[in-house]
Amino acid sequence: MNHSPSMVKRFFRRAAVVAAAGAALGLTSLAATAASPVNLTIGSFSQGSSWYVYSVNLGELLRAALPPGSQVDTPPLAGGLGNPPMVESGKAQLAFGMAVVGNWALEGKNAYKKPMQDLRALVGGWDEYFLVPMARGETKSDDLANYFKSVNPKATVTLLQRGSVGAYGGEQMLELAGAGEKAVKAHGGDYEFGSFDMVKNRFAAGTADVFVQTATLGHPSITEMARTTPLTFLQPSQAVLDEMKKRYGWETHTLPKGTFPGQDKDVRLPGTTTTLFTSTAMPDDLAYTIVKTICEKTDKLRVAHKALADFDCKKNEVWKRETTGMPLHAGAERYYRERGWLQ
Numbered sequence: 001m002n003h004s005p006s007m008v009k010r011f012f013r014r015a016a017v018v019a020a021a022g023a024a025l026g027l028t029s030l031a032a033t034a035a036s037p038v039n040l041t042i043g044s045f046s047q048g049s050s051w052y053v054y055s056v057n058l059g060e061l062l063r064a065a066l067p068p069g070s071q072v073d074t075p076p077l078a079g080g081l082g083n084p085p086m087v088e089s090g091k092a093q094l095a096f097g098m099a100v101v102g103n104w105a106l107e108g109k110n111a112y113k114k115p116m117q118d119l120r121a122l123v124g125g126w127d128e129y130f131l132v133p134m135a136r137g138e139t140k141s142d143d144l145a146n147y148f149k150s151v152n153p154k155a156t157v158t159l160l161q162r163g164s165v166g167a168y169g170g171e172q173m174l175e176l177a178g179a180g181e182k183a184v185k186a187h188g189g190d191y192e193f194g195s196f197d198m199v200k201n202r203f204a205a206g207t208a209d210v211f212v213q214t215a216t217l218g219h220p221s222i223t224e225m226a227r228t229t230p231l232t233f234l235q236p237s238q239a240v241l242d243e244m245k246k247r248y249g250w251e252t253h254t255l256p257k258g259t260f261p262g263q264d265k266d267v268r269l270p271g272t273t274t275t276l277f278t279s280t281a282m283p284d285d286l287a288y289t290i291v292k293t294i295c296e297k298t299d300k301l302r303v304a305h306k307a308l309a310d311f312d313c314k315k316n317e318v319w320k321r322e323t324t325g326m327p328l329h330a331g332a333e334r335y336y337r338e339r340g341w342l343q
Contacts, residue, residue: 037069038286043083043095047076050216050307051096051274054126057304058276058294065293080165080214081111087279088116094282094290098214099124099325100249100272101165106326110248111168118280121324122287122332123294125316126274127307130255131169131244132222132267133212133234136203142265144234147210148179154188155209157181158199167193170212172248173270176240196221203229210234214272216307217259226261233260233267244270251322275324287331295335314341 040062044055055074062072078086083095084105101111108115133144139151148155157174159167174180181191192198192208202208203225215222225231233255236244244250253271257263276294278287294301295313302308310316319328319336328336336342 035067037067037071039071039073040066040094041073041075041092043078043086043092043097044074044076045079045096049076049079050127050305051079052076053305054096054274054301054308057301061293061297061300062290065289081163081168084112084116084119084277087277088119090279090281094122094276094278096126097275097277097325098129098165098272099275099323100251102275102277102325103249111163119326120278120280120282120287120329120332121319121326122276122278122291122329123313123318124273124275124320124324125313125318126276126311127216128253129214129216129272129274130253131166131173131212131250131270132215132219132255133170133173133210133236133269134222134225135210135232135234136206136208136229137232138230139232142232142235144173144236144240145177145179147234148177148184148187148189152189152209155179155184156190156192156202156207157184157210157212158192158194158202158208159212160193160196160199162193166213169214169248169250169270173212173236173240173244176243176247177236200225217256218306219260223260226263231260231262233263235267236269238268241268241270249325272325273323275326277324277326278329280329282329282331284329284331284334287329288335289331291332291335295339314339317341 042055042059044051046052059072059074080098080101083097086092087095102119104110105112105116106119135147139147141147141151159170161167184191199211241252250270250272252268255267255269257265298311302311317323319342333342
């Protein structure tokens, strides 16, 4: 989940100009009182992504809930790995991210070289993400490790561009399954990194064999692939699932059978969930208002995207650390305690 550095830089330059203009007009900063207008940028991902849809609809709710004159910008930039640095640097005041990635950012591990210790969660548990490995065609075995060992040792693996969460998680899982890039190439196979269009074209043409990607229930691109080309959804071993949790913090989630065309059985996979997060720079009253708006207007959010069909603050225990991947913001904690959800 990443846009090119040049696109992000252009957005940052534009954001700096907007911020300067806002200051000239007397618009207040985040340190102002709750009764004063605020300017917010919500980080999400590209247009058409679930996070972008969440962001646009959350923006509409916040414009109605925040003081008159407040501005909420919802640019389709950054993504899973890019959003924590945006929030940590103040280029976005809040953003959507994956709980597992938020923990990496907080501790400065895996994809990050230094800790971002000021990141704080607002609302976790928005949806459910699965790290889904799939093979082209109907295979003799749906066991992930055995596929590379016996079914297709010379497999061509396709992943999204390096630096995306899907590629990063896919490399983690395949390495643990004995199918890392070096091992696959040593047996005459290959790894390719690129766009979703590249992956779909490779699968349609029969020039790619395995794809791994993070996906919500009913992910449209994977659904499209499964409708046009038979797919086998591969099952990682319990040992791989355990190591994905121990080493990298992924939970284990069950992808229900029938989620995608041709998927005739449940598949246990590394999983995580979406978290809306901010930093300690956000005033407590503003964080409180954002969380209150989300938890008391969930009906308006649910209709925006089918992945939010089961989103519910109380039921999903959206304040729990294992759900958020990072500590709660003090303003968010205050709201959950007032509701009696957090003791």
